[in-house]
Amino acid sequence: MTTTQIGALDAHTLTEDVIRSFDDTPDARTRSILTALVRHLHAFVHDIEPTLAEWETAIEFLTAVGQKCDSVRQEFVLLSDVLGVSMLVETINDQHAPGATDSTVLGPFHMTESPTRQLGDTIDEFGSPDELLVTGTVRNTGGSPLPHATVDVWQCNEEGFYDVQQPDVQPAGNGRGLFTTDEQGRFWFRTVTPSHYPIPTDGPVGTLLEATRRHPYRPAHIHFIARADQHRPLTTHIFVPDSPYLDSDAVFAVKRSLIGEFGTGDAEQAAQFGVKIGSPVAAVDLVLAPPRSGSADVH
Ligand code: BEZ
Ligand code: FE
Numbered sequence: 001m002t003t004t005q006i007g008a009l010d011a012h013t014l015t016e017d018v019i020r021s022f023d024d025t026p027d028a029r030t031r032s033i034l035t036a037l038v039r040h041l042h043a044f045v046h047d048i049e050p051t052l053a054e055w056e057t058a059i060e061f062l063t064a065v066g067q068k069c070d071s072v073r074q075e076f077v078l079l080s081d082v083l084g085v086s087m088l089v090e091t092i093n094d095q096h097a098p099g100a101t102d103s104t105v106l107g108p109f110h111m112t113e114s115p116t117r118q119l120g121d122t123i124d125e126f127g128s129p130d131e132l133l134v135t136g137t138v139r140n141t142g143g144s145p146l147p148h149a150t151v152d153v154w155q156c157n158e159e160g161f162y163d164v165q166q167p168d169v170q171p172a173g174n175g176r177g178l179f180t181t182d183e184q185g186r187f188w189f190r191t192v193t194p195s196h197y198p199i200p201t202d203g204p205v206g207t208l209l210e211a212t213r214r215h216p217y218r219p220a221h222i223h224f225i226a227r228a229d230q231h232r233p234l235t236t237h238i239f240v241p242d243s244p245y246l247d248s249d250a251v252f253a254v255k256r257s258l259i260g261e262f263g264t265g266d267a268e269q270a271a272q273f274g275v276k277i278g279s280p281v282a283a284v285d286l287v288l289a290p291p292r293s294g295s296a297d298v299h
């Protein structure tokens with residue numbers, strides 16, 4: 001590693017010295033990521049010219065973000081979400097999956113296993129009479145159906161709470177289901193229409209939102225992870241079309257293609273799927289890309 005005499009050190013040679021310190025990194029990708037990180041981080045510091053007190057505040061903020069994390073709470077992911085970084089990473093990776101359904105953020109509530117359910121089951125353990133029917137297919141980018149694909153679904157209830165947020169009110173697994181597509185690549189289930197809801201604001205990310213006068217709300221949505229052999233797993237949502245906050249999602253995760261088209265069930269659907277005539281119906285087509293060559297996506 002090259003060392004620099006303090007007397008000769010100025011802000012710009014400092015950046016180059018730090019980058020040179022990675023010269024012996026055996027892994028080329030690690031070296032290039034660290035090089036880019038130092039270049040951008042130093043450029044950011046040049047840009048804002050923080051006082052020592054401001055830098056201390058920044059370190060305290062990041063410390064608080066770390067201290068808020070535990071096995072079920074990931075405040076760093078939440079920070080990445082509200083700064084749009086999670087969505088940027090999703091979108092960059094979607095470019096490698098032409099023709100596939102757009103992906104969107106995983107979010108923090110996929111923290112328990114969804115109960116295995118049969119096609120046609122409800123994921124609403126309360127048996128609400130106001131049912132939403134979800135029918136869908138899982139296909140490849142050539143349009144062929146993918147039988148035996150798994151579709152993991154999770155959502156909040158009509159009041160905007162996930163089961164894990166209300167362990168004394170909702171049974172574990174409420175609003176969740178793990179389905180397997182039939183021979184035609186189809187799946188269908190019954191549920192309730194989820195509500196919009198606020199992301200967790202009781203940590204430093206909430207403080208950041210408040211300090212910047214940003215609201216914490218996400219538009220109503222249902223989460224999906226679809227998996228099929230020899231295909232890339234897909235993590236996505238469908239958004240409820242008339243939900244508030246579609247144009248100002250706190251985590252920037254709305255893509256126009258993911259806003260659902262909710263219809264109204266006719267007599268035939270009512271008979272076929274066991275819902276009332278006139279119930280809302282959401283049709284969801286999930287298209288999975290082939291794995292990236294040489295990647296670990298295949299399973
Ligand atoms: C969610 O949709 O569950 C979610 C996503 C990002 C941050 C918080 C919640
Ligand atoms: Fe969610």
